[in-house]
Amino acid sequence: MAASKNSKKVNSKAEKAPLYSINSYSGKGSDFDRLIHERTRLAIVSALAANKKLIFSDLKSVLQISDGNLSSHARKLEDAGYISCKKEFDGRVPRTQYALTATGRKALKGYISHMESLIKAMEKV
Amino acid sequence: MLYIAKYLTDMIKRENVSSPSITALHEKADDNLRYIRNSMESATSFTGVSGMGYIITGVSALFAAWLAAQQPSQVLWLVVWMVELLIATAFMLFMTVQKAKRQGESLWSTNGKKLMFAFFPAMTVGGVLTLSFFLQGNISLLPGIWLSLYGAAVMTAGAYSVAIIPVMGVLLLLLGSTVLLTSLSSDLALGLGLGGLHIVFGYFVWRDYGG
Numbered sequence: 001m002a003a004s005k006n007s008k009k010v011n012s013k014a015e016k017a018p019l020y021s022i023n024s025y026s027g028k029g030s031d032f033d034r035l036i037h038e039r040t041r042l043a044i045v046s047a048l049a050a051n052k053k054l055i056f057s058d059l060k061s062v063l064q065i066s067d068g069n070l071s072s073h074a075r076k077l078e079d080a081g082y083i084s085c086k087k088e089f090d091g092r093v094p095r096t097q098y099a100l101t102a103t104g105r106k107a108l109k110g111y112i113s114h115m116e117s118l119i120k121a122m123e124k125v
Numbered sequence: 126m127l128y129i130a131k132y133l134t135d136m137i138k139r140e141n142v143s144s145p146s147i148t149a150l151h152e153k154a155d156d157n158l159r160y161i162r163n164s165m166e167s168a169t170s171f172t173g174v175s176g177m178g179y180i181i182t183g184v185s186a187l188f189a190a191w192l193a194a195q196q197p198s199q200v201l202w203l204v205v206w207m208v209e210l211l212i213a214t215a216f217m218l219f220m221t222v223q224k225a226k227r228q229g230e231s232l233w234s235t236n237g238k239k240l241m242f243a244f245f246p247a248m249t250v251g252g253v254l255t256l257s258f259f260l261q262g263n264i265s266l267l268p269g270i271w272l273s274l275y276g277a278a279v280m281t282a283g284a285y286s287v288a289i290i291p292v293m294g295v296l297l298l299l300l301g302s303t304v305l306l307t308s309l310s311s312d313l314a315l316g317l318g319l320g321g322l323h324i325v326f327g328y329f330v331w332r333d334y335g336g
Contacts, residue, residue: 046161047168
């Protein structure tokens, strides 16, 4: 699946997870999504989950990050099929519009479920 | 989904764990969920305002401007605009609450509160000045004051809303200043500002930000 391939690619340089870190947790473990575990990408997916669509400048304003940073992370999410990117013109001004795909929404729900299972597992300890 | 995150955040707070490592893990999970929730809340401010609400209140303001211009006395003129204010405020509030519900949000979210707190100071001053001028029997300056102060309120509150809302505030402020400093017709300016600008900007919000 494209999403999982990219997920691995993006996190290939991930630092070694310390003991008891969320990264190392393997409760339902295998479905842990490292692609959206990264903070900026998690914020992009979350922001788009709350809106049908957001244009580049508004998304940048919400996240308070640079153009390059947003472009870079958005491209990774787009490559994974988590978000869709539509370029159009508003008069003569080019406008990039982002929206969450069904795959992306599923991934975010999965991530939240993962946190939930993590908490439940800790309850039993 | 926002509610799930909120529930989970609260659930974590109720936890009572003793191991430092497990506590750290809890904190991390708690932090992640809070981060998701905050990101969603921050982004929601972009769509909190109802574009359709603006369009309909704009149409009602155009009608009010026409009706007010027909009135034989200043008191009746003022009554028309006060009734319009009540109707437009109630309708806009209703539309915004409906839109927020559709998006699984609340008007009492962090951004909703910020928006309202930013909106009310200038509007309160407008109310006090309206009462003061009415008691003095001179309401000729009110249209310019209303437009300017409403523009100021929209500019500040718009910082928590979609990016084009503050632009509408600037235009309202400029229009109000023009009325105060020139001989531009008050009813025309109120029709243009509260009618025209609401309809145009309401359309943009409706088209680009989900209703």
